[in-house]
Structures are given as C-alpha cells and as structure tokens.
Amino acid sequence: MxxxxxxxxxxxxxxxxxxxxxxxxxxxxxxxxxxxxxxxxxxxxxxxxxxxxxxxxxxxxxxxxxxxxxxxxxxxxxxxxxxxxxxxxxxxxxxxxxxxxxxxxxxxxxxxxxxxxxxxxxxxxxxxxxxxxxxxxxxxxxxxxxxxxxxxxxxxxxxxxxxxxxxxxTGGQTALALGGTDDGSQGRARSSGLRRLPADRARLPVIQPSADELAAHEAQLDSIASAGVEPLWRHLSNSG
The missing domain is CATH 3.30.420.10 (Ribonuclease H-like superfamily/Ribonuclease H)
Structure with a gap:
C-alpha cells in the first residue's frame, strides 16, 4: 500500500x-x-x-x-x-x-x-x-x-x-530512513524520532522471587482478603 x-x-x-x-x-x-x-x-x-x-x-x-x-x-x-x-x-x-x-x-x-x-x-x-x-x-x-x-x-x-x-x-511504527542528498524531487527522508528495537536484541533477564518475597506477597493478599474482597491476583491465578 x-x-x-x-x-x-x-x-x-x-x-x-x-x-x-x-x-x-x-x-x-x-x-x-x-x-x-x-x-x-x-x-x-x-x-x-x-x-x-x-x-x-x-x-x-x-x-x-x-x-x-x-x-x-x-x-x-x-x-x-x-x-x-x-x-x-x-x-x-x-x-x-x-x-x-x-x-x-x-x-x-x-x-x-x-x-x-x-x-x-x-x-x-x-x-x-x-x-x-x-x-x-x-x-x-x-x-x-x-x-x-x-x-x-x-x-x-x-x-x-x-x-x-x-x-x-494508527498503531504502527516508523522505520529509520538513512540520510542522503536532496536532488529536489526524490531523496532520503529525515531520520524518524521513533526507533524500533532490533528483533535480535538481548532478552531481559527474568528474576524469580525469593521464598521470603513470596511469603510477603501472600501475606499482603491475606490482608486484602480479610477486608472481604477477593484479591484480583488470586482470582486470575485460580482461573488460569
């Protein structure tokens, strides 16, 4: 197009x-x-x-x-x-x-x-x-x-x-256009201010929570549940 x-x-x-x-x-x-x-x-x-x-x-x-x-x-x-x-x-x-x-x-x-x-x-x-x-x-x-x-x-x-x-x-992304000379009719557009990350970039490391952190998280959920409201996190976990 x-x-x-x-x-x-x-x-x-x-x-x-x-x-x-x-x-x-x-x-x-x-x-x-x-x-x-x-x-x-x-x-x-x-x-x-x-x-x-x-x-x-x-x-x-x-x-x-x-x-x-x-x-x-x-x-x-x-x-x-x-x-x-x-x-x-x-x-x-x-x-x-x-x-x-x-x-x-x-x-x-x-x-x-x-x-x-x-x-x-x-x-x-x-x-x-x-x-x-x-x-x-x-x-x-x-x-x-x-x-x-x-x-x-x-x-x-x-x-x-x-x-x-x-x-x-409209939900898209611009591509980097390399610089070049302007002949008055056709040439290279300016570099876009937006940049797409390369597909082969290094993946971000996933850091798993410790046992203490998991226990603290469950305690926080228990505190929310004690108010009579089911924590959304547990609802999503049970439905998954």
Whole structure:
C-alpha cells in the first residue's frame, strides 16, 4: 500500500482571495514504512506573501524570486502522488490550494480526490481525542514525537513529523530512513524520532522471587482478603 504524507505552505489562508502555494513537501510510505523517497519544491507564487504567513513559515518573496512557478512542477507533483493515499492534517486546506493551482493550468484538471484517496489526520485525531487540542504540535506532545527542530512551519519537515504522528496514532511504527542528498524531487527522508528495537536484541533477564518475597506477597493478599474482597491476583491465578 503506497501512501504519501503531504503538507503545503501558502501566501495566505484563503484560496478564494487568490492566495497561492509556495512550498510542497511529501514523504512516501510503502506498507507503513518510510521509503526515503520524497517530493519537495519551493514555488514562486507570482504575488505578495501576507506578513502573517511569513511569521508562520518564514518564507519570503525574495527567497522565492528565483524558484519555479507551479506550472513548472505540476507534472512531477502529480506523477509522484497519483494513485496513492494522501495523508494530510486538515486536508481541505491543502487539497483546496492544490486543486486551485491545477485548475489554473487546466480548467478540466481532475481534482486530487479523484486521483487519490485522502485521509485527514485532523478528523482522525478529533475522533480519538474529542475536546482536546489536535494541532500537529499537540499531537507530537501526546504521542511522544520529536518536533524540537520545528521552530517555523515547513512543508517537508511538517510532512515528516506528520508521518511519525500518523503511524503512531494508527498503531504502527516508523522505520529509520538513512540520510542522503536532496536532488529536489526524490531523496532520503529525515531520520524518524521513533526507533524500533532490533528483533535480535538481548532478552531481559527474568528474576524469580525469593521464598521470603513470596511469603510477603501472600501475606499482603491475606490482608486484602480479610477486608472481604477477593484479591484480583488470586482470582486470575485460580482461573488460569
């Protein structure tokens, strides 16, 4: 099963006001394992960036001046995600911007939801943790995912962090992806903050209780039983 964890950064919050995408970051999972392949592009939006947006992601128009426009990266992006399940936090936001960019190039362009299955991790988190904060940072704290390098939002970094969160939240585990060079489209993902213990690790020793410890344990159970409550330990032992 191929999944793409995706995030974008934009010039502002409202696609209806003509705001554009300035960064796309994707990491690939195969059978719930990080493959090390990713897609990452900075994009010249051909418009100003809201000051509030710059405070969030730190990306300026000056930095993007020599970057390609969306039309130049659209085919590579579609080829990378086509047919995969997209994992996105607050999916309507990113999908709305991406569909808007694609329709600028071709009014008949197929929406991403027609090309890919879309899973929204924000909806998933709200279902699991109703009434709690479910931002990406909040989920990192809840699931023990390291986001210490996230001073500012960045599409690729956020996609990598979201991959860790998604795999943990859905009962999986991330695999260590080795570092490598970034050729702008495919490379090695960052090492995950989560680590799986090796299968051939030394087993923990089992220490048997002494006779005195067993006697003390039975005395404690007798004390509980004297209050008229059958100790759960004895109930389980008798049923086994």
């Amino acid at each position: 191929r999944q793409i964890v995706l995030d974008t950064e934009t010039t502002g919050l409202e696609v209806s006001q003509g705001h554009r995408i300035i960064e796309i970051g994707c990491v690939e999972l195969e059978n719930r394992q990080l493959t090390g392949r990713h897609f990452h592009r900075y994009i010249n939006p051909e418009r100003d960036i809201d000051a509030g947006a710059i405070e969030v992601h730190g990306i300026t128009a000056t930095f993007l001046a020599d970057k390609p426009v969306f039309a130049a990266v659209a085919k590579d992006f579609v080829d990378f995600v086509d047919g995969a399940e997209l994992i996105i936090h607050n999916a309507p936001f990113d999908i709305g911007f991406l569909d808007s960019e694609l329709s600028r190039l071709d009014a008949t362009a197929l929406p991403l939801a027609k090309r890919c299955e879309v899973t929204d991790t924000l909806i998933m988190a709200r279902s699991r943790h109703p009434g709690q904060r479910n931002s990406l940072d909040a989920l990192c704290g809840r699931y023990g995912v390291d986001n210490s390098s996230r001073d500012l939002h960045g599409a690729l970094l956020d996609a990598e962090i979201l991959a860790d969160v998604y795999l943990t939240m």
